[in-house]
Each structure stands twice: as structure tokens, then as C-alpha cells.
Amino acid sequence: MRTLIRPAITLFILLSIVTGLLYPLLVTGISQALFPEQAAGNLIERDGKRVGSRLIGQNFTDPKYFWGRPSATSPYPNNAAASGGSNLGPLNPALKVAVESRVKTLCEADSGNVTPIPIDLVTASASGLDPHISPAAADYQIGRVARARGLALEVVQALVAQYTEDRQWGFFGEPRVNVLALNLALDRLRPESRP
Amino acid sequence: MTSHAWLLLGLFLLVLLALVKPLGIYIADVMEGRPTWALRMGSSIESVIYRLCGVRKDEEMGWLHYALAIVLFNGLGVLAVYALQRFQLWLPLNPQQMANVSPDSAFNTAVSFVTNTNWQGYAGESTMSYLTQMLALTVQNFLSAATGIVVVIALIRGFARHTAQSIGNAWVDLTRITLYVLLPLALVFAVFLVSQGVIQNFAAYQEVETLDVTTYEQPKLDVAGQPLKDDQGNLVTEPVATQTQTLAMGPVASQEAIKMLGTNGGGFFNANSAHPFENPTPLTNFFQMLSIFLIPGALCYTFGRMVGDTRQGWAVLAAMTVLFAVMAVAAITFEQQGNPLFTGVDQAANATQAGGNMEGKETRFGIADSGLFATITTAASCGAVIAMHDSFTPLGGMVPLVMMQLGEVVFGGVGSGLYGMLVFAIMAVFIAGLMIGRTPEYLGKKIEAYEMKMTSIAILVTPLLVLAGTAIAVMTASGQAGIFNPGAHGFSEVLYAFTSAGNNNGSAFAGLGANTPFYNVMLAIAMWFGRLAVIVPVLAIAGSLAAKKRIAVTAGTLPTHGPLFVTLLIGTVLLVGLLNYVPALALGPVVEHLMLWSGH
Numbered sequence: 062m063r064t065l066i067r068p069a070i071t072l073f074i075l076l077s078i079v080t081g082l083l084y085p086l087l088v089t090g091i092s093q094a095l096f097p098e099q100a101a102g103n104l105i106e107r108d109g110k111r112v113g114s115r116l117i118g119q120n121f122t123d124p125k126y127f128w129g130r131p132s133a134t135s136p137y138p139n140n141a142a143a144s145g146g147s148n149l150g151p152l153n154p155a156l157k158v159a160v161e162s163r164v165k166t167l168c169e170a171d172s173g174n175v176t177p178i179p180i181d182l183v184t185a186s187a188s189g190l191d192p193h194i195s196p197a198a199a200d201y202q203i204g205r206v207a208r209a210r211g212l213a214l215e216v217v218q219a220l221v222a223q224y225t226e227d228r229q230w231g232f233f234g235e236p237r238v239n240v241l242a243l244n245l246a247l248d249r250l251r252p253e254s255r256p
Numbered sequence: 257m258t259s260h261a262w263l264l265l266g267l268f269l270l271v272l273l274a275l276v277k278p279l280g281i282y283i284a285d286v287m288e289g290r291p292t293w294a295l296r297m298g299s300s301i302e303s304v305i306y307r308l309c310g311v312r313k314d315e316e317m318g319w320l321h322y323a324l325a326i327v328l329f330n331g332l333g334v335l336a337v338y339a340l341q342r343f344q345l346w347l348p349l350n351p352q353q354m355a356n357v358s359p360d361s362a363f364n365t366a367v368s369f370v371t372n373t374n375w376q377g378y379a380g381e382s383t384m385s386y387l388t389q390m391l392a393l394t395v396q397n398f399l400s401a402a403t404g405i406v407v408v409i410a411l412i413r414g415f416a417r418h419t420a421q422s423i424g425n426a427w428v429d430l431t432r433i434t435l436y437v438l439l440p441l442a443l444v445f446a447v448f449l450v451s452q453g454v455i456q457n458f459a460a461y462q463e464v465e466t467l468d469v470t471t472y473e474q475p476k477l478d479v480a481g482q483p484l485k486d487d488q489g490n491l492v493t494e495p496v497a498t499q500t501q502t503l504a505m506g507p508v509a510s511q512e513a514i515k516m517l518g519t520n521g522g523g524f525f526n527a528n529s530a531h532p533f534e535n536p537t538p539l540t541n542f543f544q545m546l547s548i549f550l551i552p553g554a555l556c557y558t559f560g561r562m563v564g565d566t567r568q569g570w571a572v573l574a575a576m577t578v579l580f581a582v583m584a585v586a587a588i589t590f591e592q593q594g595n596p597l598f599t600g601v602d603q604a605a606n607a608t609q610a611g612g613n614m615e616g617k618e619t620r621f622g623i624a625d626s627g628l629f630a631t632i633t634t635a636a637s638c639g640a641v642i643a644m645h646d647s648f649t650p651l652g653g654m655v656p657l658v659m660m661q662l663g664e665v666v667f668g669g670v671g672s673g674l675y676g677m678l679v680f681a682i683m684a685v686f687i688a689g690l691m692i693g694r695t696p697e698y699l700g701k702k703i704e705a706y707e708m709k710m711t712s713i714a715i716l717v718t719p720l721l722v723l724a725g726t727a728i729a730v731m732t733a734s735g736q737a738g739i740f741n742p743g744a745h746g747f748s749e750v751l752y753a754f755t756s757a758g759n760n761n762g763s764a765f766a767g768l769g770a771n772t773p774f775y776n777v778m779l780a781i782a783m784w785f786g787r788l789a790v791i792v793p794v795l796a797i798a799g800s801l802a803a804k805k806r807i808a809v810t811a812g813t814l815p816t817h818g819p820l821f822v823t824l825l826i827g828t829v830l831l832v833g834l835l836n837y838v839p840a841l842a843l844g845p846v847v848e849h850l851m852l853w854s855g856h
Contacts, residue, residue, distance in 0.1 A: 062324065068309040068427045069328045073399075075305055076434055077336070081395035084439060085510035089457065092450040092509065100456040102503060102533065104464070111464040114503055116453055116532035120470045130619060137472035142461055142502040143382055144527035146616040146644035148767030150745035151595050152852050156615060156647075164600050177602035180594065184615040187530035187643045193619040197602070197609035232263075234538020235610045235622035244467055 105245070113241050117141050118192040121244065124170050125209035127194070127202050129240040130181060131163055134189035147185040160184065171205040193237035196225050210247065220246055258605055261588050261624035268542070268628065269577065272549050276573065279550065280557025286436045287409045287429065288562065294436045305431055316422035319799025322410055323792050325426035326403060330370050330788070333396055337366035340392040341384070350385035351460035357383060364776035369393055371787035372400035372669050374515070374522030374639055374762035375779060377771035381504035381525045386458055389524060394511045398442075401518030401551075402433045404671030407791050408555060409433075411675050412562045414798030415699045418806040423798045437551075438518060445547060446513035453536035456509040461502050471497045508533055516547040519669045521639030521762045529629075529640045530618055538620055541642060545629055548638045552667040555674045563699050567817035572677055575825040579666045580635050583655050588627030590652035591617075596853060613652065616644030627652065634659035637669035639762025646741070646749065646765040650852055653765070654845035657752055660759045661841075662833040663718060669760060672787075675794045677825075679714045681816070682707060682797070684828040688814055698816060700806040707800060710793035717789040718758045719836040721782045725754035726840065734774035740767030744851070748844035757782035 092100040103115040113119055118129045120139040132138035133147035149156040163183040168174070179197040199221045207217040224243040228234055285292045295302075306313050317325065341357040344350055357365070361377055368375040369392070378384070384393070406429035413423045450456050473493035475483040484492040508524045512534055515522060529535040535544055553573060560569020592612040594603035605611035610622030617626045626643035633640050634656035645656055659666060665676040682696075682703055689696030689703070696703040729735030729750045739746035749765040756763055757779040764770070770779065815821065 065321070065325050065328055068311050069325065069332060071309040072305065072311075072427055072430065073329060073332045073336070075308065076399060076431070077391060077395045080398040080434065080439065080514075081391040084443065085390045085394060085507045088443065088446045088450070088510040088513075089507060091447050092456040095447070096450045099453045100450050100509075101459070102455045102457075102462065102505065103453055104462065104503075111462065113464045113466060113501060114462075116536050117501070117503055118532075119466045119468065119501060121468045122470070123468050126468055136474060137470050137498065139470070139501065142504045143379065144504075144525050144531050145379070146527065146530070146647060146766070148644055148646040148740060148765070149615065150646060150741035150743075150748075150767070150848070151597070151613070151615070151649050152743060152745060152848055153741050156595075157597050160598055160601070168600075177600060179609050180598070180601050180603045180611060181609060181614045181619050183598075183601055184617075187616050187618050187641070188525075188527035188532060190527070190532055191618050191620075192532055195609035195619055197606070198619075200608065229538040232267075233542050234620045234625060236608065237619050241467070248467070 105241070107245065112245070115239065115242065116192055117190050118186070119241055121240065124205055126244045126247070127199060127206060127240050128182070129194055130186040130191040131159075131184065132189040132191075133185040139190060141190055144188045144190055146187045146189060171202070174201070174204055176201065192239055192241060194240055196221075196236050196238055199225070199238040199243070206247070212250070216250070220250070257585060257588050257592060258624065261627075264624050265581065265584055265628060268545060269581065272546060272553055275550060276553045276557050279554035280569070281561060283437055283554055284558040284561045286432050287558070289432075298435055301435065302431060306428070309427060311425070311427045313425060313428045316425050318421055319410070319423055319795045319802075322423055322426050323795040326407065326791060326795070327788060329399070329426070329430065330403060333370040333399055334366045337369055337392040337396060338362050340388050341365060344385040344388045347385065347387050349387035349390070349458065351458070352385070354383060354385045360773040360776040361771055364780045367780040367783050368762065369396035369520070369522060370400055371760050371783045372404055372518070372520060372637065372672065373757060373760040373783045373787070374520045375757055375764065375783065376522055376762070377776055379526035380523055386506050389511060390507060393522060394514060397511065397514040397518050397520045397522070398434055398438050399430070401438055401514070401520065401670045402430050404669050405433045405437075405551070405555070406430055406671070407794060408559075408671040408675040408678075411678060411794055411798040412559050414801035415701060416563045417802045418804060420802040423795070423802050438514065441517050442510070442513040445517060445543070446509045448543065449509045449512055449540055452540045453532070454509040454512055454540065455505060455533045456507055457505055458507060459505045461504050464501050464503060466499050466501050469497050469499050471495050504533070515640060516544045516638065517551060519548055519552065519636045519638040521633060523640060529642045530644070535642060538625065541621060541625055541629065544640070545632050548632050548636045548640070549667050551670045552636055552673045555671065559674060565817065568699065571817045571822050572674070572681065572825070575822045575829070576666050576677065578822070579662070579826060579829065580631065583635065583659055584628050584631040587631045587652055587655035588624055590649045590655070591623050591627045593649060595649070613647070613649050616647030618642060630656050631659060633763060634761055635666040635668070637664040637672060637759060637761045639756065641763050644766060645752070645763060646767045650845045650849035653748065654841060656763060657748070657755060657841070657845065658833070658837070660755045660761045661722070661837045662829055663715065664759045664761060665829060672760065672790070676714075676790070679711050679794065679797070680829050680832070681825055682711050683715065683832070684821070684824045685814060685816065686711070687828060688824055694812060697807060697813065700809070701801045701804050702807060707797050710797045714790045714793040715832060718786050721758040721786050722754045723836070723840065725758065725778055725782050726751050729754070729775075729778065732774070734772065738769040738772060738775055740769060744844055744847040748848065751840055751844050753779060754782055758786040760787050
């Protein structure tokens, strides 16, 4: 037993230094040199102010913006310092209530629109920070956004099409629309309509 | 299942199987100490390490010494991870001033990361300092993976050697697998992850000004700072508006890479691989899935190569692949069905949306990736998630549960999956031996009473921990207190927690409020014995087999590389798993499925 203690302690310390300090520092060094923007979180600036990260969804409730996935983070939606999903089971009455209330809110904001609502627009994402919605969910909202901004339908449609990403390399994942990027582009169309 | 989902599964298996052989050969070379380019390059570093440790690299150990070394090394790990969490407030690299972690949570996390479980009762971004994430958790991501691999290498040596007294040197094995296999793979993978958008920095959390204003209700406080209550005892809330978003930061990529490669699965953030900063693109997701199965798959080839018959390795890999593919198809199919209780929504898959059960899933991953990832992460004992398993459909959520309950042998954890599967192989030849009335043998070694006793312990210890733990939890007030979802699903949450802990997976039906002294202690017990009460018998088998003579293959020998043996192996795994868990599954997901679809 005693012959084992010295190697156990020494090897543990040495491998801890290698894997717990040298390795993360090396990765940091390489990342800062090759991919500084990504390593810092793909932050977006507008007029010299940081307005978000390309990868982190924000909460939108104003009709003139496209809305993202519902978020179950606490105490407010899209809290990027406390990620997480709702964890509601499929039979939990609270899930049905939540979905129904989101359906109602969407219908009230766009009373003429009677098409069924794409499912991702009324269900909470896994991270609570999903930056994307499906192209179907974007299409559903075009009418509302165009009306709220006084824009022609075709203008908003063209913008959505421009911001729709195909599957990565044409194969991986799902087609999607980055909501923050799309809304920033909308604001750029009509700078005077900014809040 | 959509055609895209079929193609994804096919491509995944194709790429995986293409990588198995080259990496399998490399691992065998490293662990057998062949002077290949890697070992020649690292030999000076190695000899410094051995000199400091007082280790002679050619001095081998018997199984008992080997097992003691592993237990001691893991015990030190628990102490270190516990201490770093308990003192993190006073240590450097803590820009968010994270408080010291509570004793029960720190203990649970320490056992969790050392046993390669990576069950997380805490939320990373609001609990752990950067130093704790690196020096406590990342280190164990490496060392627990190394532990699993060296144990299976020792077992393989038990088969490969004959009339030998030793099964290798634990210190040399741990050093080599870490330096030559895990570190280089993790380094390359981490840099790739950063290129796609995984963050890697030491900055404090970043505040940004959002485009839109968020209003929410916040509990109103009285003058003493206590929450106000109305006459009915309900909390009084007041509306608050905010236009600030705080983005959690940290050295994520370095931990993310080894979290997947080492089948650890403990996320830097609470949302784990669903978090866009951990898994930003479908491409990172594909490689994360691949990296989970990479080493467990390659080790099958290593096994065949080291015992001198690569067909043996392919047979084991075939059994794993069949079980995995069937379950993956099931998970994706059930999740694509969606939730029959919703009205006024469109859940059908088409060119512009994934459809299906999107609660707790990310848009960029949709149904196919989420179902596939859930099966992979639970087939292997990884436990990372890109979707919230608690919100899966009842049968979709049963797939991860069953994958764990089969004993984490379908690819399984790095090393632990293969040693678990080889224990099942011993069980399979034993059953076959009983049927044909011959002494069972595997790879030229007679399987006798001692091996069967150890095999029985290794196979039965986890079901015992899981079922007894679940029973205690659902019968006690402190166990019931953690349940989040009502009805049968609540029972599934508890069953899932103990299944995950006992089998060292680490994923969760995360609604369960498990960060309580009760669950922290109970699950830590399940994790510790679920790991070491398997490792020690496996090393005992290794020692016993190594000492045996090799017997010649005769006409009466059951070949263990053909379809017959693959079928027998799959049958044994399913039989043991089903006999243990069907009653519990009937009470949870099966009942829930019948309730969800009644009247539809």
C-alpha cells in the first residue's frame, strides 16, 4: 500500500497541472490567436454599443420585431446567466396551459392570421437561449411585422429569405432563421423606427 | 422518421466505423508501449513523470495492486474536487465571485466527476468559478476517462496473456492514455469547437443592451427585505422592466472537448450541449455525437488487436451497433410524433420546420439530431444533452432510460462500456455452455466459478443500486419532495435519476429537484458503487484470466466472432436488462404513454 501512495499523489498533481492548467491555457492561446471573435462569444455591436451575441437568443414581445422561441429561464426569459429548459413532461397540465397561452398571444397580435402556428414558436427551447426559429415560424410572423412597421409584405419576405440559413453544408441540422440578426436588419431598413 | 433522419443516422455510423480501425490501432500501440512516433516524442516527458513519481515503468502489478492504485487515485480525485469547490471564493479565477459550494453538493459533484458520471445537481454558470471548472472538473474529465480505459486494457491483457501474474502498471497506463490519446484529441477538437463559436475566455460575464424591453414579475420585498405575502399567503409581485442581458462566459471549449471525448457529459453551463456557447452549430453537434462514440468504438478494435484476433472486436462492435441503431430509430420516431394534446399548432415536419415534439429542443437541431443525440449520449455513458429529456414523449424518453438500464454496454463509457460488454460476453458463453453441456470458454480461457461470481457481482450491482435507490426515494418525504412533474412522469424522474447515477451516465430528467442533501448523498452512493463495485470485480477477472493457461481451439469450441455469438450477446444484454427493469418501466413511461394517447 505504501508503495502506491507516493506515485498516486505525485501523478495526480502532475496530470492535474497538465490537463487542468496547461491544456486550457494552450487552447485559450490558440483560440485567441486564430478565432478571437468566436472565443469572445460572437458579440454584436451597434453604434458602438454591445447589443448581444449572434448565438444567444433575446426576448422579443414588440409586434414590430420577429419573436423567438419561448424561454423558460428564470426569473425572466432568455436569461443568459441561467440557461435551461422548462422540463415540463408531455402530460403536465402546465405545459398545455403554457402552449395555449402562447397561441392566444400570437393570435391576438395578428388577428387576421388563421394558419396553424408552427410548433417551435409556442414551445420552450432546451437552452432557453435558442437564437433561431424555423423558417415556418418566421413566415408566420411576416404579416404582423410588416403591418407594425408599415413596410410592404414583399420587403419583409425578401429580408426573411435573405436571413434564412439552409442546413449546414446542405445536410447538417435544420433550416433556421437567426432572430436577432433578422431584427437588427429590420431596424437598419428604417432607422427612424427604432425605439 | 424523415428521410433526412435516416441519412443522418447512416452517415453517422459510416464515419464512426471508418474511424474505429485507425484509432483502435493507435490506442493498442500506445498501451502496449510500442515505440511509435508518439511514444518516442513523449519519452522524455514520460521519464520525468516516472522519476518524480518513483515509478519504474517496466515493473508490473498484480490485479489487487492495480485495483488499489485505481481506487487510491480516484479517492484523491474526490478530495481535490471537493476541496476546490469548498474554497473557490478565496481562490483565483473567480470573476463572478461564486460562493463556496455547499458540503453536500460539493460531495455529490466530486463523486460524480471522478466516477465519469458527471451528474450535475448544480447549474454551472451560477455555481462554479473558472478555476473549479478547469482544475477540478476538466481534470476529472480526463482522469475518469483514463481510469475507464486503463481498466479495460487490463482486462484485455487478462485475455491476451497466459500464466502471467501481472496485468500492467496502473501509473504508466494512466499517464500514457492521458498524454498520447486524450490530450491530443481534446486539443484538436477544442480548437475546432472554437472555430464554430464555442467560447474560450476568462472574461467576466458580459452585459449587453438588448433590442427589446423585457418585463417580468418579481416578488415584492418589505422593508426588512423579506418577500411580501397577501392575505391568502400568495407572494406579492411587481412588474419590472429590463433591457440588459448578462452573457455567461468562461473557458468552455477546452472542457467541452474532453467532456464529449471522455464520455463525461458534465456541461459547463446548466443547459449542457443545448447551450449555443457549448454547441453552436449543427456541425459541432455532429462532431460532438461522433466524439462520444469515437473512443468506445475504437477500443473494440484495440481489443481484437490485443487478443490477436480482430474478428473478436468486430463481433462486439456489431452487437453494440445493432442495439444502438434500433433504439435510435425508436427515439427519433417517437419524438417526431409530437404531442396530441396541443390544438391550433402545426407539428408536421416539412421543408420549413422540423415539427414534432419541440418542447425542450433547439431549432438548429430539430427532431432528428435531438433523438439521435439522446440515444448516443445514453448508449454511451456520456450524459450530455442537446434536448431536455424530461420533456420527451413518454416512449421517446424511455429510450434513454432503457439505454442506460442495459448497463451502459452499448458503446458505453470510454473503457467502461467495453469492460461491461466483455462481462456480458462471459455471461453469454456461460449460458451457451450450460445449454450445450460444455465448460464455457472465451478467447481460449476457461470460464470457471470464480469468474462467474465476479461477473454476477459486476452485472447485478447496478440494478440493485438503481431499484433500491428508487424505492427508497419514492417512499420517503425527502425523496418525493424533489419530484417536479405530476403523475407517472414524476416516478420516471426518480427512476431516471438513480438509473443515471448507478450506471454512471449523468443525464437527467432535469425537472427533478436533486440539489438537496437527500439526493446529493443517495446519488453519490449510487455513483461511487456503480463505478468501483464494477471496476474491482472486472480487475479480479483480469487477474484470474491472466494466470490461466490458454486452451486450444477444438471442434467443440463455440466460435465467438460470428453472427451466432453476436445474437447470443445481444440476447444476453436484453434478457438481463429486461428482467431487471420491465416492472419499473411499466409504472413510469408505459403508463404515461397510454394516458397521453388515450382518446386520440
